[in-house]
Amino acid sequence: MFTGIITDIGTIRTHEQRGDLRLVIESGYDMETVAIGASIACSGACLTVVEKGPGWFAVDLSAETVARTAPGLWAQGGKLNLERALKVGDELGGHIVTGHVDGIGHLVSASREGDSIRLVISAPAELAAALAAKGSITLDGISLTVNSVEDQPDGSVHFGLNIIPHTAIATTLDSLPDGRAFNLEIDVLARYLDRMQSLSQQMM
Secondary structure (H helix, E strand, O other): OEOOOOOEEEEEEEEEEOOOEEEEEEOOOOHHHOOOOOEEEEOOEEEEEEEEEOOEEEEEEOHHHHHOOOOOOOOOOOEEEEEEOOOOOOOOOOOOEOOOOOEEEEEEEEEEEOOEEEEEEEEOHHHHHHOOOOOEEEEOOEEEEOOEEEEOOOOOEEEEEEEOHHHHHHOHHHOOOOOOEEEEEEOHHHHHHHHHHHHHHHHO
């Protein structure tokens, strides 16, 4: 489990396609305190440390993981939002995050709003019911609050977020090219409510 509070920005040092995709990620974490088999959220995807050394750790991504995460995210030289797994007693500064990507969002627009940046992100139709104003969303592993929701004619949804300067500096949200893809994870409560509603409709 995670909180969506980013504690480091990693850089993909190497990208090697074996049976699975092996990444070596540079990080500022003290690797003496990171165990082999530990979970680290990498831009919202929970990955397992399979090897490590001073200033780096390695993870393996299955074809399924690559297919279900943002295109281009795992390229050599890419930046990743990192968060170590939550420990009992840690401060829950964001919201409960599982590290399981529910869908891919795309940047619709980014504009200045005071000192902050206003983002509008498109989300696929299958996530529309789980997004609500003042609810939580994880964007590339970052816990954020949804400010607005606008349903689209094709069933998809556009949702708005405000990014304060600290968040932009401390995460990969300092780079916002047109159409940028993001890993999205809906709030865990919304996930279970959606499942319960789906089952109740099947029983009617």
